[in-house]
Amino acid sequence: MMLIIAVLMLGxxxxxxxxxxxxxxxxxxxxxxxxxxxLLILPIACFGIVTLFALPPVAAVGMMLVAAAxxxxxAGLYSHLFGSDVAFNLTLTAVNSVLSVFTLTIITNLSLDxxxxxxxxxxxxxxxxxxxxxxxxxxxxxxxxxxxxxxELAARAERLFRIISVLGLGLxxxxxxxxxxxxxxxxxxxxxxxxxxxxxxxxxxxYAAGRITRAGRRVSIAAGMEIGFHNAAVSLSLxxxxxxxxxxxxxxxxxxxxxxxxxxxxxxxxxxxAPGEPAPVNRPPRPCQEHRAP
Numbered sequence: 210m211m212l213i214i215a216v217l218m219l220g221x222x223x224x225x226x227x228x229x230x231x232x233x234x235x236x237x238x239x240x241x242x243x244x245x246x247x248l249l250i251l252p253i254a255c256f257g258i259v260t261l262f263a264l265p266p267v268a269a270v271g272m273m274l275v276a277a278a279x280x281x282x283x284a285g286l287y288s289h290l291f292g293s294d295v296a297f298n299l300t301l302t303a304v305n306s307v308l309s310v311f312t313l314t315i316i317t318n319l320s321l322d323x324x325x326x327x328x329x330x331x332x333x334x335x336x337x338x339x340x341x342x343x344x345x346x347x348x349x350x351x352x353x354x355x356x357x358x359x360x361e362l363a364a365r366a367e368r369l370f371r372i373i374s375v376l377g378l379g380l381x382x383x384x385x386x387x388x389x390x391x392x393x394x395x396x397x398x399x400x401x402x403x404x405x406x407x408x409x410x411x412x413x414x415x416y417a418a419g420r421i422t423r424a425g426r427r428v429s430i431a432a433g434m435e436i437g438f439h440n441a442a443v444s445l446s447l448x449x450x451x452x453x454x455x456x457x458x459x460x461x462x463x464x465x466x467x468x469x470x471x472x473x474x475x476x477x478x479x480x481x482x483a484p485g486e487p488a489p490v491n492r493p494p495r496p497c498q499e500h501r502a503p
Contacts, residue, residue, distance in 0.1 A: 215345075217440070244308065269324045274313075290476065292427065297431040408472075411436055
């Protein structure tokens with residue numbers, strides 16, 4: 210499964226440039242608040258939702274893996290559709306993807322220790338952590354290098370790697386459905402409400418991060434989409450890699466579809482409740498009155 214994560218990260222690196230990291234200085238307060246929300250507040254919120262809905266232990270771990278995953282590639286697309294700052298998405302994705310190497314391992318191990326304390330040998334240890342580092346950082350660096358030197362090739366390759374990763378994950382999910390169909394049905398009804406609530410909470414917290422820092426409507430929507438779209442593919446790959454129980458992959462599978470519907474409704478709602486400021490009307494100057502002699 211680390212191979213799939215590496216392919217996903219390579220595709221992400223093909224979309225990033227060094228300028229995406231340099232732009233951090235333009236939105237320092239918003240980037241800082243957004244990262245605190247995504248790396249700290251959302252995992253805590255997810256833990257509360259998991260506890261509130263009393264999810265089975267394995268499904269609870271799967272939910273925490275979704276919360277620990279960085280932003281997904283669809284965040285930029287949705288930001289573009291709803292007229293927000295796509296450059297901000299790329300900047301936050303670049304920073305968060307690097308930091309996720311640490312947060313994924315920490316949250317994964319804490320979740321396993323809390324929800325599955327009797328499972329011996331399960332978890333991310335020294336070798337697995339080093340593998341995650343290599344599977345995330347090295348492909349991102351390679352992808353960025355290709356994007357810098359051969360931008361046209363990178364644009365074509367990004368689409369290809371995205372298709373390959375989706376097909377690979379699809380085969381794993383299909384195999385899991387065929388062999389664990391009854392277990393999936395049992396977990397589907399109990400997990401879905403928690404997933405839907407978490408998706409809405411993620412979008413709302415992200416949007417609030419922009420509003421708190423007074424970053425403006427466009428950046429606020431971009432922050433909402435970036436924090437709302439957790440990379441379900443990464444969490445799904447990691448889930449299937451650490452446990453043979455397919456129930457651990459159910460939250461990520463549901464989230465990948467649910468977030469697209471909820472984010473669409475969220476975007477239209479924000480546009481209705483917080484419309485953009487109207488452009489100023491440029492009125493022509495009044496003509497000077499001629500002073501006529503009496």
